[in-house]
Amino acid sequence: MKKFISPHGWFSINYPDNWFEFEDEEGSFLFYDPNRWTGNLRVSAFKDFSKNYAHQMLEDEQKNYPNAYIKNISGWESVITREDFTEEGHEYTSYVYLLGKGNTVLEFTFTAFKGVVPKEVEQVISTLVIRDERKSYPKEIIPIRVWEMHQIDEAFDWVSKTVKNSQKKDFTGCYEDIAKIQYLIDSNIYPPGQRQTWEAIGIAFGVILTNEMDGMEWVTVVDGKNEYPALQFAGTDFYLEPMKFLSDAIKQADKIDLAATFDSIKDEIESQL
Numbered sequence: 175m176k177k178f179i180s181p182h183g184w185f186s187i188n189y190p191d192n193w194f195e196f197e198d199e200e201g202s203f204l205f206y207d208p209n210r211w212t213g214n215l216r217v218s219a220f221k222d223f224s225k226n227y228a229h230q231m232l233e234d235e236q237k238n239y240p241n242a243y244i245k246n247i248s249g250w251e252s253v254i255t256r257e258d259f260t261e262e263g264h265e266y267t268s269y270v271y272l273l274g275k276g277n278t279v280l281e282f283t284f285t286a287f288k289g290v291v292p293k294e295v296e297q298v299i300s301t302l303v304i305r306d307e308r309k310s311y312p313k314e315i316i317p318i319r320v321w322e323m324h325q326i327d328e329a330f331d332w333v334s335k336t337v338k339n340s341q342k343k344d345f346t347g348c349y350e351d352i353a354k355i356q357y358l359i360d361s362n363i364y365p366p367g368q369r370q371t372w373e374a375i376g377i378a379f380g381v382i383l384t385n386e387m388d389g390m391e392w393v394t395v396v397d398g399k400n401e402y403p404a405l406q407f408a409g410t411d412f413y414l415e416p417m418k419f420l421s422d423a424i425k426q427a428d429k430i431d432l433a434a435t436f437d438s439i440k441d442e443i444e445s446q447l
Contacts, residue, residue: 175301177316178203179396184219184278188301190294195320203320213286215295220279228274235272247271248300258288271295275304313397315406315413322394322403329374330381333358347381352432355379359430372421379432380405380416383439410446414439 175188178195180203189205193215198204202218224230235253236242242255252273259266265288272281280302284295305311330347337345337354340361345351355375358364364371380403384390389408394401395415405414423430 177314178205178319179305179314179316179394180217180219181319181321181401183305183307183311183396183399183401184221185280185305186301186303187217187298189215189298195317197320212294213284213290213292215298216283216285218281218283220281222277222279225276227277228279231274231279232272247273247296248302250299250302252299269295271299273299273302278304280304310398311396313395315393315395315404317394318392318403319394321401322392326377326381326392326403329377332374333378345378347378347385349382349386349436351382352379352436355382356430356432359424359432366424366427369421372424373417376416376418376420377403379420379435380414383414383416383436386436387440387443389443407443407446410443412439412443412446 176191176193177186177188179186190207192207192209193205194208196204196206196208198216201220202216205215205217206213220231221227232251232253235255236244239255242253245252245254250273252271254272255270257268257270259268266285267288267290268283268285269292270281270283272279274280282295282299284292286292333355334345336358337343337351340363341354341357343354345354355378358375366372380392383405384392387407391406391408392403393406395404402415402417405416406412420430
């Protein structure tokens with residue numbers, strides 16, 4: 175199973191390897207198998223200042239929905255409701271599992287064709303950890319989240335527009351674009367302290383690596399309160415934080431040759447295969 179840690183580290187879950195996270199409304203996280211749809215799982219998280227927030231929410235859920243029932247799932251007392259509905263000629267069922275602890279409440283909504291037993295969502299709930307905001311957790315690398323995918327897209331778009339405006343050339347994330355990033359570095363337009371700019375350029379270099387090297391994948395790093403995208407190459411020990419390596423090199427006034435860096439990365443990976 176894959177691991178998901180919510181932005182800001184409120185909770186973590188494990189979900190099936192064939193599921194992926196998809197865009198959803200703010201505060202909610204959507205998962206499903208895009209190749210063989212067996213249902214959507216939407217996870218929403220809520221926090222309050224009150225330590226009795228979860229207890230009160232579960233009590234209210236039982237009062238407001240007379241047909242709600244309680245089920246213990248791996249120690250989590252879940253208040254469950256269900257609703258059948260028809261859409262575009264198909265019959266569906268939505269199951270809502272409400273559970274929580276202290277000041278945190280989680281709502282797991284699983285929607286599938288009517289008759290599908292919600293085993294998968296209960297397997298996911300069984301892995302739930304509500305993380306203690308006072309506790310320090312070790313650095314973890316998890317599959318890329320939508321949160322970081324947005325960060326990558328925004329950085330790439332900025333570099334693409336910057337190259338278009340300054341060099342009158344297109345930037346598509348291919349090997350030939352390394353020279354265009356090198357031009358931005360060598361032009362000395364941006365001061366070393368302009369961290370966000372160098373992080374964006376580093377991400378753009380990372381996009382080139384993923385496009386040009388099959389097996390290079392974006393991942394999310396969760397390190398305390400720091401959460402950011404990084405790169406791994408499947409089946410090897412290769413790991414790179416493109417946001418940091420370029421900004422750190424600029425700060426240290428190191429000589430940067432991105433074409434040579436690309437070649438050395440390629441050689442390192444090939445030596446491990």
